[in-house]
Amino acid sequence: MDYAARMQTLRHRLRDSGLPLLLVTHLPNIRYLTGFSGSAAILAVWPDKARFWSDGRYREQARIEVRGARVTIPRGSIDAAAAEAIRSARRVGIESGYLSLQRAEQLLGGLRRARAVGNWIEAQRAVKDPAETAAIRSAVELASGVFGRLMRQLRPGMAETEIAGRLEFALRQAGGEGLAFDSIVAAGPNSALPHAHPGKRRLKPHEPLLLDYGVRLAGYCSDMSRTVCLGKAPPRLREIYAAVLESQLAGIAAVRAGVEVAVVDEACRAVLRRARLAKYFVHSTGHGLGLEIHEPPRIAAAGSPRRPARQKPGGPARRRAAAPAAETPPVCLETGQIVTIEPGVYIPGWGGVRIEDVVRVTPRGAEILTPTPKSLIEL
Amino acid sequence: MDYAARMQTLRHRLRDSGLPLLLVTHLPNIRYLTGFSGSAAILAVWPDKARFWSDGRYREQARIEVRGARVTIPRGSIDAAAAEAIRSARRVGIESGYLSLQRAEQLLGGLRRARAVGNWIEAQRAVKDPAETAAIRSAVELASGVFGRLMRQLRPGMAETEIAGRLEFALRQAGGEGLAFDSIVAAGPNSALPHAHPGKRRLKPHEPLLLDYGVRLAGYCSDMSRTVCLGKAPPRLREIYAAVLESQLAGIAAVRAGVEVAVVDEACRAVLRRARLAKYFVHSTGHGLGLEIHEPPRIAAAGSPRRPARQKPGGPARRRAAAPAAETPPVCLETGQIVTIEPGVYIPGWGGVRIEDVVRVTPRGAEILTPTPKSLIEL
CATH class of the missing domain: 3.40.350.10 (Creatinase/prolidase N-terminal domain)
Structure with missing residues (x-):
């Protein structure tokens, strides 16, 4: 460094x-x-x-x-x-x-x-230097490596807390220094709460299972979300998954140095609007990460009060209170920034889907750091 | 509540x-x-x-x-x-x-x-009501239960990170909502750092292994430290362990409603002074706990700058800057407060010993909430 x-x-x-x-x-x-x-x-x-x-x-x-x-x-x-x-x-x-x-x-x-x-x-700090980029890349790859192994361990009847325990054990075993934040493991209707914490609910076939977790390595954070299904996904889950995936891909496609963060946010939201799901996307599209799990830039509409999917309890207020959009100049992405793109759809009582990668901003577009595939996993 | x-x-x-x-x-x-x-x-x-x-x-x-x-x-x-x-x-x-x-x-x-x-x-918040006391008691008992099971899993060559992983998995399995703080698992010379984080060091016989961890249940925190040894403890470890244990017992014996926190701190320190180890006790004697892992009262000498053994990164400053002891009235323990008593001795290059229980303040003395025994465990 x-x-x-x-x-x-x-x-x-x-x-x-x-x-x-x-x-x-x-x-x-x-x-x-x-x-x-x-x-x-x-x-x-x-x-x-x-x-x-x-x-x-x-x-x-x-x-x-x-x-x-x-x-x-x-x-x-x-x-x-x-x-x-x-x-x-x-x-x-x-x-x-x-x-x-x-x-x-x-x-x-x-x-x-x-x-x-x-x-x-x-x-x-928003623009990462080469050593920081390498550190985040390592953390992201460690966390992604653990994801595949975790998938092979999932069984019907496993409680959210047990899955979280296995996940966190594997992150440690793989050399993680600690968690980047409290892991989210949310099964069935619990996945409709963007901020769910692992509880007693047990895995059932044909329900969404939402995982959102991160690890620390050399002080730097990773962050990823995937939504999977035990057994064959019912049509509604397939539809919503497809819409969220298209939204996430559109967000990533919009990322490029010089582009306003609001444009990236809108790229995600527009896809969900067409699918009549926009009202269920209740948080911002993404955030920078590095030594902290939430760092500038925030990927959101200008002046939007929307918060990240997860939020560190007790963290400091980052946004100005009620500053109208017109007063602040637009925030644009810069080469070397590293951000998450994580649209989600949360339908109360049914469940939710979130897909999140970490990407690096370059003059030509986004470099995706998260190697884990994104097609719907049916276990 | x-x-x-x-x-x-x-x-x-x-x-x-x-x-x-x-x-x-x-x-x-x-x-x-x-x-x-x-x-x-x-x-x-x-x-x-x-x-x-x-x-x-x-x-x-x-x-x-x-x-x-x-x-x-x-x-x-x-x-x-x-x-x-x-x-x-x-x-x-x-x-x-x-x-x-x-x-x-x-x-x-x-x-x-x-x-x-x-x-x-x-x-x-410093004085816990019955529902809070019950919640802390449950968290403390859950964490203590896991300790015994963890002891049976320890083997030579296990890395600190693996032990932390097993510990945290077991806390989750037992129903923990999450960790109360980043677990400390420090083997050999690493145990001399009161704030050590689990790393690559592997368990060796005849060395101290210091564990300090806590779990959250219904929002309330537990906190416990034990120092154990794989195989027979060498004479120096036995001596230091005995001194820290005597210090911790003296601290607990001093706890009673109406007693100044400085008196409890001094009870611990006096024992270590007699053993010529006081200069290696570099943190405060204890702290309240509840919805947060560090809450008032702090068990320390009046006006002491000593911090807790562990400290939440980024937490707010709780103490006044440089207020001379004479200006502030003495802080006394009150019935219903729940605090840790956790003296430690840390010898650079050799290792450290800390023993920590959670106790409840009553008019007649301390009620020890942590059921785990404190004689030196040689595995």
Whole structure:
């Protein structure tokens, strides 16, 4: 990972802004800039230096991992040490989308010196560099490899929780560092809930089984969804599956550097509209992924309140409250971004279908990273 | 769960404060007050009413789950809908420890009307009601049951990731809803890192194996740590184990309603000091648990910067930056609180030992909820 290049890009932005320093408190951003993978740290970036604070548990790890910043392990709290080090700065750039009001006030002794910098680092992170692309590719391939093996283990009567257990065991066995998010394994009518968690429901023939899961490798996330059927799929499932697949293929076909995210979203939605299923597609079309499972860009209509199919509980609000579409410039895909394309149809009481791949944006179109086939699997 | 009683307690506090309303944005607090278990919601509590907003994915779930508040599923963003509903309030109580600066500004149109309310709901949540106690007890017993079965599966040469996989599979099989946190399985020298994640290291005889894991049941977390040895433990491991066990027993013996948390922490530390191991005990002694894996009270010395053995990445800062001990009144345990007691000793390059139980605070002392024995297991 080229931490020096990342820090240099950030410093250009810092210099342009005229701010004397930026306080980085969002841990994935700290990891992106320094390589530190622990759970407690603050990073302060000046135009000509950077300082990093963590606590005693991470003395050894910080020494090994952190690049491009002077490491301090204070005796007291790391917030107090950072607050002291930035005391003389008249203005301090902060990540206002992540930093709580209380912690901002404590770090800066009030908010007078605070200057929200928007999503500088998130914007950098949206375009993946080669090492990041390789890491995501590895995670995606690991997760896809496990999918095929899991399919061979499915039997009627197996509970959702057991399938989730086997899935997660296999991800671990294959070398996964951990899950990218709580796995979704939803059988029958449960698959109509885009956010279902594995429960006691057992696999029955001729019902949809929706799987949505991801693994972490070298800190980077994978994400994939497939919907399969134990035994022959009834006509309605076949029809809905075909529509969702066509929608997903249309979304992928629309992906290209320079294309508005809203155009990709509409490509998926238009197919479902023709099939009279658009009202059952209740979430956004996709999202970037990397060190976090949800990163910019969000693939959705401009100004749409639609959320991802899954959402990390307690995650920070990413969208502005009620900003009309006209006020914000259109968001366009850029070469090197890596995003999911995951339309779904959810019919209450019956079930749902979602198909999700990870794709990389190139000037010529989408490069599909997920190798798992997408024709309807009837087990 | 007695949601009405919880809301009533909160309203007493709201009336005492003179604030016209409290905006609740921290999802575990929303779950605590209304029962809603989804990943996107806002709750506004007035002295005489409450309103709840979520998005289209949760229409059905909110209808089923939410108690004591009028549910709205707006067409636009839920933040915008909540912002509109509280527009006329001159002052608005907010959870400043969780709400990001950016979102606070968007919800309130600036910060002029914002009033930080401190940890009102966290303080309520620290004392568990009977239904919560039962839920935590069930989660703790499920996790303990799995421990014994896992012990019978351990073999030399097994990788940490495989052990974690088996453990997590068994937790799922036993009915767990999910993990309470990323499991720790650390063999040999890796056990010296209190925050170790399972990796490629394989089990070798005569080395410590540290396990720290938790499961979720009905939304409530369990948490337990044990350190075992494959084959006969060498004398140093036996000595350190005995010291940590004595420390843990001393901590539990110190637990009683009305006792300062610092006294419990010191009870653990004093034992390790006598064994000349205190400097290797680098984290706090314990923490409350419930809907979140780390909740108040923190069992630590007053003003101590020591963090829990594990820490949720990206979690909000709970402690004040650099508040000297003298300024804050001592924190005392209360009847009905449920906390972990988990001293540990970590010797770089050699390994570590941690022993952790969940206990309930009563007027007569600690009630130990974790049934798993604590004598050194040599497999």
